[in-house]
Amino acid sequence: xxxxxxxxxxxxxxxxxxxxxxxxxxxxxxxxxxxxxxxxxxxxxxxxxxxxxxxxxxxxxxxxxxxxxxxxxxxxxxxxxxxxxxxxx
Numbered sequence: 001x002x003x004x005x006x007x008x009x010x011x012x013x014x015x016x017x018x019x020x021x022x023x024x025x026x027x028x029x030x031x032x033x034x035x036x037x038x039x040x041x042x043x044x045x046x047x048x049x050x051x052x053x054x055x056x057x058x059x060x061x062x063x064x065x066x067x068x069x070x071x072x073x074x075x076x077x078x079x080x081x082x083x084x085x086x087x088x089x
Contacts, residue, residue, distance in 0.1 A: 006041050007048060007056065007069065013038040014050055 014035050021031040039050030047059045048067075056067045 003041075003043060003048075004069075006043065007050075010039055010041050010048075010050055014052070018052070 017026065017031055017035045017038060020026045021028065026034070035050075035052075041048040045061060049057045049059070051057060054066060056069055058065050058067050
């Protein structure tokens with residue numbers, strides 16, 4: 001599965017969990033546990049993690065970087081990283 005599709009799916013699940021919390025369908029403990037699992041995307045040799053306050057972060061075994069994946073803010077390096085992984089798979 002393409003990385004961007006995986007990240008979009010994770011974000012969709014996290015957004016639904018936030019709505020469930022706001023509407024009282026789940027409690028805070030369930031939200032924390034389930035949103036952590038939903039917002040963690042393991043791929044090749046990277047771990048992508050969603051944080052509601054600061055967005056996507058990528059850990060590659062050496063360092064943790066905040067990634068701007070918005071259409072207008074996507075840098076060539078960020079775009080190449082996400083798309084480059086797909087081309088190598």
